[in-house]
Amino acid sequence: MNITEFVSHPLNLVTFFPLVGVVLLLLTPREAKNRLRWIALLTSGVTFAVSLAVLARFNPADPQIQLAYQRPWFQVAGLQINYILGVDGLSILLLLLTTFLTPIAILSTWSAIEERVKEFMVFFLLLEIGMVGVFLALDLFLFYIFWEFTLVPMYFLIGIWGGPNRMYAAIKFFLYTMAGSLLMLLAIVYMGLHYGTFSVPEMLAQGAIGGAVQNWLFLAFAAAFAIKVPMWPLHSWLPDAHVQAPTAGSVILAGVLLKMGTYGFLRFNLPLFPEAAVHYAPLMGLLAVIGILYGAMVSYPQQDVKKLVAYSSVSHLGFVMLGLFALTAQGVEGAILQMINHGISTGALFLVVGMIYERRHTRDLDQFGGLWKIMPIYGALTLITTLSSMGLPGLNGFVGEFNILLGAFGSQALGSPLYAGFAAAGVIFAAVYMLYMFQKIFLGPVKHEVNKTLKDLSLREIVTLLPLIALMFWIGLYPKPFFALMEPAVQHLLAGLR
């Protein structure tokens, strides 16, 4: 047992590889900004490559945990705490999403972040460690450490490189999430004592805790995850955090951090508390649908583009939650795909917003208009992104939403097709606020002189967006490979619920 053995395991490598970059960054002088950027980019690029290697060794047909790495870690009061990493059909796509979005987000900071580049990149890579760890950890204790760990870099990313009101946003983000996590921590401790272990596979092997306790545990976990998602009415930290965060922070926040919440439901709430999951499905479904409509309605009147996109996330994640708690194969698979879709589409939207902000230093919709003529490439790419977010057939959003609607419509756990009915109304609203945004920025006459001299996207900016756009089309036209990765694991998960 030595360090070579530890890092030679692909899951350890993919989790901790960014540390190499962190060390290199620290050894680089702070004035060499471009070198710092390249180090961060290459590190995250290699991490992505490692995650592809994980994918290559992943067997989609196997519904179980794969590539598991388990070692006893330490003991507390006679309780064995394990270090367990593993990947299965529920987490593989999220792992890939994380490692895929990180280099893109770093690339987007090239000219946006000019101050404290060194610290920024360090935090960013540390954040990646935390996020990857969350998706791979299979010991509740370890999971909790990674979960809390992600808060710190994000807090600083918002608090230092954020907008004018950044302190309020950062503290709101930190305290809010922290408060939710505490309830989860209590539940984790209770479960550790009850099972005599924190290992999730062992808990599943022992069977669920019965009775009313299961409901309480479900709710305690749900509190942490629902804040993270965020579910209505616990969402109000999100618009503030997004508006104040730097572009790259928003991309990761929307693209990955929110998925930690939905992933938590999927990974822990459904299999560990199966009866409670069925019991609370209508409630969760109701909150999800309220979130869909509420988020969409609030998006519509926003003048700040970023706020508009932030509220649209509330709406989109409502769809994910609805799919999860439909507790049908279509619903859950649609939900997992929609997590990926949201990461891609909303990530791209934040990038797009960041690009115009860099040029004009405003995000007020009234400051734009008629930009399609001035920036045709930017207009075209934004349009595709907007349409993807609206769920136009042929692009990724539709596949996820359609599956979720199918799943929710026939769901026994939800018990009524009305959930799907109201959720579908959210699809109309999505068209309303998205097109409204597009129209305000790109169509109509050019009202402001300053806009006439704006430059179209640079090659680097196009390169930043293109991988996301390619994925929108890929998932939209041929989603089979993505479903193939999750299908057996989802069936396995649902079999445990019956």
Next chain:
Amino acid sequence: METKILWLLPLFPLVAFAFIVLFAHRNRALSHTLAILAVVLSWAGSMFLFWRALQVGAAHLAEEPFHSTVAWLPIGKGFFRLGVQLDPLAAVVLFFVAWTIVMIFVYSVGYHNYGAPEGDHDEKGLPPHGATVEHHGHKHKVPSIEPMYSRFFAFVSLFAFGMYLLVVSDNLLTLFAGWEIMGLCSFLLIGFWFKKPSARDAAIKAFMTTRVGDVFMLLGLAYLYTQVGSLSYADIFNPETLHHLATTAAPALGMSAAGLIGLLLFIGTVGKSAQWPLHVWLPDAMEGPTPVSAMIHAATMVSAGVYLVIRIFPLLAAAGHEAAFASPMPIIAFIGAFTALFAATIAVAQNDIKRVLAYSTISQLGYMVAAVGIGAYVAAAFHLVTHAFFKALLFLGSGSVIHGMEHGVLHTGEHVDPQDMYNMGGLKAKMPITFWTFLIGGFALSGFPVLTAGFWSKDEILAEAYGLGHGGVFWTLAIAAFLTAFYTMRQITLTFLGKPRTEAAVHAHETPLTMTGPLMVLAVFAVAFGWVGVPEHFPVLGGLLPKWFQPWVAATFEGLLPEHGELEFSYFPLLVSISVALGGLLVGWLVYRGVQRADQPDPLEGVLGPLYGVLENKYYFDELYTYLLVKPAYWLGAVFTFRWMDRGVIDRILHTVAYFSWRLGNFLRNRIDLPIVNGLGDAVAEGTKGAGRLLRVVQSGRVQHYMLLALVNATALLALVYYFVTRS
């Protein structure tokens, strides 16, 4: 072989779209060559398939359509399969789609002034304003080329992809995908001149309004899928499934599952085919370039809505069979008939040449929907095809007229609206080809007896309504037919007959062959297509030509619908049909032949009084929707949800909690900590100070310490992991 070609039909225009966008967007000639080449290939493929279909024969083709599928995505246990299919119904739709699309593409070359000089002040996002040229030493203004010429051909190619996809689909999901892609293209093309605020607003309105319908359609698909486990036609339209759907109770409206699904899908049609109450977008959509109006808003996309209801007719019919459940059919018949009449009345009071046609389209689509609603789906399909030809002809004709007028406007420098029919007059002499073809199209629309295709299809709908005992529908449609003939003749009279009423009209002249050519081709169909469906018992003419169309389409649903015998021929609906057509034309001519001046009030204003204003303003539906829907929606979002709920309630609760925690903390510290736990208090105080320093550091920006701290944490974590792991 057949199925391979079927797959290719949508692909040609898609490839053209991609090529134009990626490589050809700077080269106009290449752009239109690619686009036209693609649709000509699709046209040739369609014609070949149509010919093959004729060879195979309707009965056989219905039983074994050209059909091929691929696995698309795994759902539950099985696969969601997508594929292409050609059955008799799809074959006739493919026929008119292929023809109209090619004609419209060719026409667009002339319409966008290919070969004309660049405009003096033209810019992207606005229509061309004309260019100054020197001719024999003196300057004059001529039309200029469209600045976004290539983009136009890219978008229409994408549109053609959507339409072909919809027609060749073997399932409702790809049909829906084509449907939505067309919706997107419609949005892009209505707002083609995106710097015009009116065009921008119209584009948004069109997309939103149709999306309302689309969402209900999507729900219908979801419901259908949960019931059947598939969305492919073959799985849905078979006797067992239909029986199952017709006998399962739906959760709402006292309908069977078949009824509710049918109704939900039908709402999609209401949006797409601009039926009341979702009709408001289509007239505004005329802001787009005229070929777009012809293609999207007359011949193909709006027809797709009607195609859908015909396609799901077996489902609708099955829903009506079970006496225990309410049938959706009366709703469909009502909406169709009402729309037919309602839109026709508005058309009477419009002066914009394209808007008249827009309302006319709404009205004619209403005819088809009404026909489906009374069970006459074959008649609906017949009218769908003939209407596509003659309405595309009329729109292209109106575009030609506007073009001629614009030429005159540029030449004279007169500031008149080239689309207002009151500014025209006497164009018959200036634009003879446009006139004669427009006349044919207009007469077909009016149902001019025997000669025109529109007569045969409209007569069939009226005859079925009468014969099946739907008196209300019959008389509503008859009145609408009278109004149709009336406003058509009003249009022809105001535009082409009499004397020119403006200088611009004096100087209008005929458009180039790329525009008049398609007009002539479409005119042939506007006359001849009716001959494929002459009833056997029609006086004198019956039986001269084989009645081909009706049995051909009816074969599609062979065995799915109860047999009902041939309607007995009756003279009454025929006489009504002939007299409303001729009467309307005559009255229209009599009333409008006397119009002398461009600023003259409409002769109807005197007759109708204030009612004319109501018609002119389209019954104030736009205003009504603004006050009833748009403004409340904004208020709900901006004031109620955002300001009151989000910032007012949710955040206030949050801030209150935070405030009390802070107070509690202070209380604990000041009242308990300091006096009571004095010793410990020092430590706590240190801790608090530490926290304060932490925040100060962040605020003052000395962050490297904390970054370092975080790094130390991470490294410590790793070391800890490593230590314990290796120890064991």
